[in-house]
Amino acid sequence: MSADIAAIRQFNRTVTRRLGVLNEKYLGRDRPLAESRILFEIGSKGAPVRELRERLGLDSGYASRLLRALERKGFATTASKAGEDGRAKFARLTRSGHTEVRRLNALSDDLAQSMLEPLTREQAARMVSAMTEVDRLLRASGIELTPVDPRSAGAQWCLGRYFDELSSRFPEGYDHGADGATDLDDFRPPRGCFLVASLFGGSVGCGGIRTLAPRMGEIKRLWVSPQVRGLGVGRRLLEALERVGRERKMRRVRLDTHESLTEARHLYRSSGYKEIAQFNDNPYAHHWFEKTLE
Amino acid sequence: MSADIAAIRQFNRTVTRRLGVLNEKYLGRDRPLAESRILFEIGSKGAPVRELRERLGLDSGYASRLLRALERKGFATTASKAGEDGRAKFARLTRSGHTEVRRLNALSDDLAQSMLEPLTREQAARMVSAMTEVDRLLRASGIELTPVDPRSAGAQWCLGRYFDELSSRFPEGYDHGADGATDLDDFRPPRGCFLVASLFGGSVGCGGIRTLAPRMGEIKRLWVSPQVRGLGVGRRLLEALERVGRERKMRRVRLDTHESLTEARHLYRSSGYKEIAQFNDNPYAHHWFEKTLE
DNA sequence: GGAAATATCTGACTAAAATCAGGCAATGAG
DNA sequence: CTCATTGCCTGATTTTAGTCAGATATTTCC
Structure with missing residues (x-):
């Protein structure tokens, strides 16, 4: 049991170091990482501001500020949806916001690619299947x-x-x-x-x-x-x-x-x-x- | 291949969200995360400042500042080792620094424990072995x-x-x-x-x-x-x-x-x-x- | 011994991340 | 209609993270 905990801690260390570095390198290049994350979360179908805040665990003031920054840059707009609760707002990507998300997606793909590159074909296959498993179970344990x-x-x-x-x-x-x-x-x-x-x-x-x-x-x-x-x-x-x-x-x-x-x-x-x-x-x-x- | 990349990106998302939240919750409670990380890296045997900087990827000025902060709080001391290169300094934990690291270790164990808790015995075993595998291969790909x-x-x-x-x-x-x-x-x-x-x-x-x-x-x-x-x-x-x-x-x-x-x-x-x-x-x-x- | 290199430190600075208190408009319960 | 609540926004402020250009002390090379 304590060996399990040691293994998890080791995993935690390696993963935060490796992914942290890569995420910043690829996604936070010319913009605050939080902005990229929120762009991603809005997604192609848009999302309620409320949900963005919850999913990213942001203070409402901070979330508002980030959205405003994206608005200034022309990547997103927020407005209350007609017919629904007029207090709640809904964030959508603009045309150039979509382009930006595509660019981020491409970077994200590069990031994933860069993790596979140094590995042999067999190692890559094993890593992907282990990652899928960890992802599944980590989501299970996060519920x-x-x-x-x-x-x-x-x-x-x-x-x-x-x-x-x-x-x-x-x-x-x-x-x-x-x-x-x-x-x-x-x-x-x-x-x-x-x-x-x-x-x-x-x-x-x-x-x-x-x-x-x-x-x-x-x-x-x-x-x-x-x-x-x-x-x-x-x-x-x-x-x-x-x-x-x-x-x-x-x-x-x-x-x-x-x-x-x-x-x-x-x-x-x-x-x-x-x-x-x-x-x-x-x-x-x-x-x-x-x-x-x- | 593109499925592999999608799997890695999904893993990346889940893991940074889940570990990010937990790490901050457990380890960054009352102190900047960077300070906790450096405390950990000093470890019980102490470490050359040089190595701390390299392992954590810090600017020399920033590293120095962090060490100074730990010194002010009474958790660590840095001094050049007698007999060795007098320019290089060596960081050590003080008594209360050791206590602090033990506290952090306990928190880290809790963190790991909290990830296992919601899972069944079988799921926990599978997660740990998948994590071990990911850790291994992620280190391989980071070389x-x-x-x-x-x-x-x-x-x-x-x-x-x-x-x-x-x-x-x-x-x-x-x-x-x-x-x-x-x-x-x-x-x-x-x-x-x-x-x-x-x-x-x-x-x-x-x-x-x-x-x-x-x-x-x-x-x-x-x-x-x-x-x-x-x-x-x-x-x-x-x-x-x-x-x-x-x-x-x-x-x-x-x-x-x-x-x-x-x-x-x-x-x-x-x-x-x-x-x-x-x-x-x-x-x-x-x-x-x-x-x-x- | 003097010049160049090394290891760390300091001060000045910036940007990013986050918090807090208050404010305004829409909503819902009574 | 009134009042408490909700959802978001704004301004002020703080903390964290990080960079950069020297300064200082020590060591190494010649």
Whole structure:
């Protein structure tokens, strides 16, 4: 275990030295690195200022200043989107901003190339596959679960994605209205809890637990963003929700699922859930599960 | 290939975001990060100021300032070592500097721990082994070969290590004097060339080529530091020296080696060298090789 | 011994990164 | 309609990082 920690520290040292040097050399050449980073984050489709700040971990004043600098240089514009919250602003790249991002992308490619160059073909292949693995697992380990109000922006965003996905995966489609009007307040303390999984300031999953009856909980709305599937986020959410249930003195938790959601069914089975008889009249449920909490 | 580059860029993004945040959170809490880094580099045994500067890539003025700051805070002292070059200074930790480094080490361990924590046992094991691999190969790709004067500090340092190693590996020991006084000037242009391999500002390997006769070169002093063995540095040095030979219009290169240096012999064979009859009277040589340059 | 080179230090300076307090406009709850 | 909140902006200010041109002391080369 302590050998693991030594290995991670060694990795940390090497990587920050090597990437730090290269990043500055390639991307911070004639402009502050923070400006390049924010240009990247805006991306071709633009992004809400709010999100830029969160993703890069910037103070709102500082973020504003950087955007203003980009505006002065003619690389980006920010404006509030018509129809949406007029306070929130949205940053977009201008034409020359796009050009600039392409230039940065080319530099970034050179940077990557320069890391491969000195290696033999075999070493390069091994490095790339190890990097892919580290990237995957580092993202997994960077995901944090936070209890939030189910009406909060993050929770709402996840639920939106979740319902979209149900519509596209259920052969019969999905109508949120028909899904027995679930009261969001059920997922707020003290009757329940709603968790959001987040990575680098963005939401990548959610799940809620509510009280069905005394000592009996129900888990619903368990969703994991496609970009982080296979990293064990679903299981972490499930286990965290069960922990909440235990704290609330629940003895059993139930949940239901649609036939087409096979990964979910697999997750539930392997987490100790047993299939039981139908316990509700959810028109989209085909399987009903229950687990006794220790 | 372009997929490889995309993978590296993704790795770069994830890693700088994740490690950057954690490093600042853990190590830069109440002091500039550069100060923490320099404290680390001084280490428990102390270090020459020169080396600190090189390892961290700092301007001499800036390094001096940082050391002064640490001195003011009572964490380190710098003084010239008695008996050694009076211009060069040596930095040491004070008692409270040691305490501070221990504190930083503990934080660093926590940091590593925090990366493992959210993962399952299996994921953690995979991440650690992938990190070890990335670290190895990133160090390999960070190694640069530079032609230098064989009398330069870097070259001399490597040669010192090299001769030390010969003394400890040859059963009969090694006396540099007996090794047919090789003139260092032979390895300077235009008659020859001396390469040093360096990583993060430190020297980790070397090798030289000189002119034995018109159109005939000899490679000598090929050495790779134990800390970077197995990364292909020896082969890179050898190939670079051959390239120099080609540029100098040499048609063939020769070299000799001691019986006990089996890895070297393996390297030469697999690089296209053929064993030939004894061509010199080096008392420490048992095998003589030659390769025709294309 | 004198000139050139080396190793560090100092002062003056700049740029980048970041924080803080206050301000304004849009929004939402009551 | 009012008032607290939210999202962003501005000006003032600080900290961190880094550069550059000498200054000083020591060593090395001739």
